[in-house]
Amino acid sequence: MEKDTVTPRCKVLLIGGSAGSLEVLIKILPRLTAIPTFAIVIIVHRKSSEDSTLEELIAAKTTLPVKDVEDKVVLEPGNIYVAPSDYHLLFEKNNLLSLDTSEKVNYSRPSIDVSFESAADAFGPEVAAILLSGANSDGTHGLAEIREAGGIVVIQDPESAEIPFMPRNALENVAANYILDVEGILRYIQSL
Amino acid sequence: MVLIDDRELELLINDVFEYHGFDFSGYSRASLKRRVDRLIHLDGFKNFGELLYKVRTEPDYFKHMVEEITVNVTEMFRDPLFYKVLRNEILPIIGTKPFIRIWHAGCSTGEEVYSMAILLKEANLLHKSLLYATDINGLVLDVAKKGIFPLHMMKQYSENYMVSGGKKDFSHYYTANYGYAKFGEDLSEKMVFSQHNLVSDGSFNEFDLILCRNVLIYFDKELQEKALVLFDDSLAKLGYLALGTKETIKFSPLQMRFKQVDREKLWKKIL
Numbered sequence A: 001m002e003k004d005t006v007t008p009r010c011k012v013l014l015i016g017g018s019a020g021s022l023e024v025l026i027k028i029l030p031r032l033t034a035i036p037t038f039a040i041v042i043i044v045h046r047k048s049s050e051d052s053t054l055e056e057l058i059a060a061k062t063t064l065p066v067k068d069v070e071d072k073v074v075l076e077p078g079n080i081y082v083a084p085s086d087y088h089l090l091f092e093k094n095n096l097l098s099l100d101t102s103e104k105v106n107y108s109r110p111s112i113d114v115s116f117e118s119a120a121d122a123f124g125p126e127v128a129a130i131l132l133s134g135a136n137s138d139g140t141h142g143l144a145e146i147r148e149a150g151g152i153v154v155i156q157d158p159e160s161a162e163i164p165f166m167p168r169n170a171l172e173n174v175a176a177n178y179i180l181d182v183e184g185i186l187r188y189i190q191s192l
Numbered sequence B: 001m002v003l004i005d006d007r008e009l010e011l012l013i014n015d016v017f018e019y020h021g022f023d024f025s026g027y028s029r030a031s032l033k034r035r036v037d038r039l040i041h042l043d044g045f046k047n048f049g050e051l052l053y054k055v056r057t058e059p060d061y062f063k064h065m066v067e068e069i070t071v072n073v074t075e076m077f078r079d080p081l082f083y084k085v086l087r088n089e090i091l092p093i094i095g096t097k098p099f100i101r102i103w104h105a106g107c108s109t110g111e112e113v114y115s116m117a118i119l120l121k122e123a124n125l126l127h128k129s130l131l132y133a134t135d136i137n138g139l140v141l142d143v144a145k146k147g148i149f150p151l152h153m154m155k156q157y158s159e160n161y162m163v164s165g166g167k168k169d170f171s172h173y174y175t176a177n178y179g180y181a182k183f184g185e186d187l188s189e190k191m192v193f194s195q196h197n198l199v200s201d202g203s204f205n206e207f208d209l210i211l212c213r214n215v216l217i218y219f220d221k222e223l224q225e226k227a228l229v230l231f232d233d234s235l236a237k238l239g240y241l242a243l244g245t246k247e248t249i250k251f252s253p254l255q256m257r258f259k260q261v262d263r264e265k266l267w268k269k270i271l
């Protein structure tokens, strides 16, 4: 595992998940009080018809500001951003968020892979990503690119995941920096 | 899988402009890069050099590239509640004019234009309307002109239509054949399709309503501003501009000239 001294400071923490991931977020978010040096971006699979219910649910569980993601908003430390339904969320090198309605990836839009890959390309070693519970293989490829770009890869311990398929698939294909249960994930975020 | 780097992307943008006169320099890089990676993968290039050579030397291949790197995903009555506002609030207002002109900028394969024609027809306004539909991609315009869409989408479209406030049997609007749904000429006779590039082509008429939905997301802020100026120049006073659900004019100085309709992605030109 890398030492803190060789790893540049994390500026964006991505959290990806599908079925069973909301439960994890609901446990973690209320216990995060401040994230002054980085932003959190949440990419979870969602129905295309639901409007802003996920944002509202997340906002109800945290005291951190949950920003409404519109095209070309600035990614700023301290905030939580949620990938909107029916768009892929991408990162520009100048710290803006871009949206994209291109084809679904892994049957999903937003797709976790798309956002993870884009963050790896835009910010390289300044990215940390956590992949949570889910029944789909989305996220694995994105984690591999984050790892290759020098970012930090965290995978939820499949034992602790409601639906272990997604984290297990990632573990089989990507060398994780950390494999953590829900408590461990919380402590990891607090240490950033 | 071949993934291009930033330098290669800029090289491609430069050469495309130099050889073909199309300027993609104002496109959002994150999305454009994915599209070029996808193209390399689809067409089986071994490396970036092969792609660049073909783009430089084969005009037909360049055309194909434009068709593939633009994102053409669209739906009928996409975001049905937006169409409901058009139906209930906007059409009754612009419907008082003797003649209605609408511009669909970035219309893709035309689903949005046929949706609008249905709204106009149901409001008894289609006979005095003209729908101009433009796109940079000639291939999608050919599809749009035909008004033929995949039949398997009709269930979803019919649901969208109902949520938008539609009361008719949606299947009245098309005839089903071999897995396709062909929309009637009663809808398409008021449509004019033509190629138009928002980067380089100017204003060509004055409109009461301009829809440019899910197009500006592919542009950087500077090019978005340029397109907004074009729309402002092309809108009649008290005309409306409609953008996609995640697009906004709030970053633009032009927002002073517009008033947002409730919390919708619809702005009325007031100056």
Ligand SMILES: C[S@@+](CC[C@H](N)C(=O)[O-])C[C@H]1O[C@@H](n2cnc3c(N)ncnc32)[C@H](O)[C@@H]1O
Residues within 6 Å of the ligand: A101, B070, B071, B072, B073, B074, B075, B078, B105, B106, B107, B108, B109, B112, B134, B135, B136, B137, B140, B196, B197, B198, B199, B212, B213, B214, B215, B218, B244
């Ligand atoms: C995602 S589609 C939007 C279709 C429809 N308006 C909707 O919201 O469903 C984006 C369209 O913008 C077109 N486009 C991209 N760049 C353009 C440009 N410079 N000028 C005109 N159209 C452009 C693409 O070809 C594509 O058909």
